[in-house]
Amino acid sequence: MSESALLRARGVTRWYGRGSALVRAVDEVDLEVPAGQTVAVMGPSGCGKSTLLHLLGGLQRPTDGEIWLAGHRIDTMSERALARMRRQHIGFVFQSFHLMDELTAVENVELAALLAGQSPRRARRRALDLLDRVGLADRATHLPSALSGGQRQRVAIARALSNEPLIVLADEPTGNLDSAATLEVLRLFEELRTAGQTLVVVTHDARIAAIADRMISMRDGAFADDSRFAGAGNGSAAGTGTIYGGWR
Amino acid sequence: MLAMLAKEPAYGYELRSRIRAALGPLGEAMNAGQVYVTLARLAKAGLVTSQRTEGLPDRPDRRVYALTPAGQQRVAAWLTEVSWPKPDLGEFHLKLVAAAAGRLADPVALVDAQRRELLRRLREAQRAALDRSVDPVAGLLLEGVVLRLRADLEWLEACERAWTERGRIQRKAKP
Numbered sequence: 001m002s003e004s005a006l007l008r009a010r011g012v013t014r015w016y017g018r019g020s021a022l023v024r025a026v027d028e029v030d031l032e033v034p035a036g037q038t039v040a041v042m043g044p045s046g047c048g049k050s051t052l053l054h055l056l057g058g059l060q061r062p063t064d065g066e067i068w069l070a071g072h073r074i075d076t077m078s079e080r081a082l083a084r085m086r087r088q089h090i091g092f093v094f095q096s097f098h099l100m101d102e103l104t105a106v107e108n109v110e111l112a113a114l115l116a117g118q119s120p121r122r123a124r125r126r127a128l129d130l131l132d133r134v135g136l137a138d139r140a141t142h143l144p145s146a147l148s149g150g151q152r153q154r155v156a157i158a159r160a161l162s163n164e165p166l167i168v169l170a171d172e173p174t175g176n177l178d179s180a181a182t183l184e185v186l187r188l189f190e191e192l193r194t195a196g197q198t199l200v201v202v203t204h205d206a207r208i209a210a211i212a213d214r215m216i217s218m219r220d221g222a223f224a225d226d227s228r229f230a231g232a233g234n235g236s237a238a239g240t241g242t243i244y245g246g247w248r
Numbered sequence: 249m250l251a252m253l254a255k256e257p258a259y260g261y262e263l264r265s266r267i268r269a270a271l272g273p274l275g276e277a278m279n280a281g282q283v284y285v286t287l288a289r290l291a292k293a294g295l296v297t298s299q300r301t302e303g304l305p306d307r308p309d310r311r312v313y314a315l316t317p318a319g320q321q322r323v324a325a326w327l328t329e330v331s332w333p334k335p336d337l338g339e340f341h342l343k344l345v346a347a348a349a350g351r352l353a354d355p356v357a358l359v360d361a362q363r364r365e366l367l368r369r370l371r372e373a374q375r376a377a378l379d380r381s382v383d384p385v386a387g388l389l390l391e392g393v394v395l396r397l398r399a400d401l402e403w404l405e406a407c408e409r410a411w412t413e414r415g416r417i418q419r420k421a422k423p
Contacts, residue, residue: 206402207374211371219356220412224356
């Protein structure tokens with residue numbers, strides 16, 4: 001097992017139920033994510049990909065196996081230490097955004113930093129920077145209800161980044177978005193990827209998988225396919241003919 | 249047609265019904281004449297051999313067709329090739345059917361390989377589409393390419409579900 005992996009999972013298993021109703025949602029999964037890698041985990045609904053993400057982020061504990069983040073074993077950590085780990089080092093992005101309706105965009109983004117003990121002034125400055133980075137500087141004082149779905153998800157991504165997490169874990173981040181909003185989120189993930197942010201995205205949206213460095217297919221709780229894409233694309237618009245040969 | 253012979257040798261009419269079974273309503277268009285003409289060409293190309301068998305008293309002599317080693321190689325190469333030159337769903341579907349029937353390859357593995365290839369193309373098209381400097385008109389073509397590829401990928405997902413399920417049933421049937 002390489003030492004350089006930021007996130008390592010070994011034999012990770014999660015069961016639900018018991019006896020004949022036993023479901024192996026995640027079945028002996030091994031995974032190593034080096035720092036800076038963007039990984040997309042795809043698979044049909046019910047294949048265990050969301051459960052896997054929850055296990056990797058310490059939101060649920062595995063039935064068996066080990067999970068290490070930045071050299072710390074998190075599956076056996078105390079609840080309190082795990083909560084601190086999540087607050088400080090892991091950024092979460094969910095399908096349904098999970099923003100606080102009563103708080104403005106900037107307040108949502110700075111909340112995590114405030115909870116982690118940063119000074120209000122510093123937290124605010126960082127939150128404004130992040131909103132600028134996701135293209136929402138002019139929406140900072142809007143309530144979520146005044147924002148579109150794509151804008152809300154971008155606020156949620158800014159929030160996930162507020163503590164400079166070691167890793168961002170996203171669960172179907174485009175699941176509730178129309179195609180224009182999906183494009184905004186894709187652009188943002190592509191920028192994060194280029195900036196070297198480590199990112200694990202669980203999705204059934206092939207467009208997300210297409211910006212990843214690595215794509216894992218999951219079936220019945222296990223990895224069925226694991227492919228790495230060589231080299232980062234250069235974004236050139238040339239060569240469309242080879243991309244979809246017969247469609248002219 | 250070669251792939252349909254890979255499972256076991258067959259008479260021409262058997263071959264025709266295999267193809268029809270694999271293609272469903274789309275296979276109805278193929279007539280017996282086409283099957284025999286194609287078999288003759290394949291034999292000429294050295295991919296197929298045939299042997300005359302004793303006909304029943306009321307039937308003429310019949311030929312059983314089988315793959316030559318070259319024919320087998322050709323089928324194996326065809327199965328693993330991932331090009332998607334035009335959106336030819338029928339051909340890919342036949343690959344899956346032939347692979348499963350002749351136990352030539354795991355259909356789900358063929359789906360995986362194809363998906364890798366389509367994702368690679370989607371990745372290129374999307375990287376290009378996300379580039380803000382792309383001219384809007386050129387962007388339109390890219391959007392079309394992305395939409396086509398997404399539709400193909402969705403269909404591959406359906407293939408994956410169906411063939412995974414079949415595999416599971418077959419494993420259960422003979423433990």
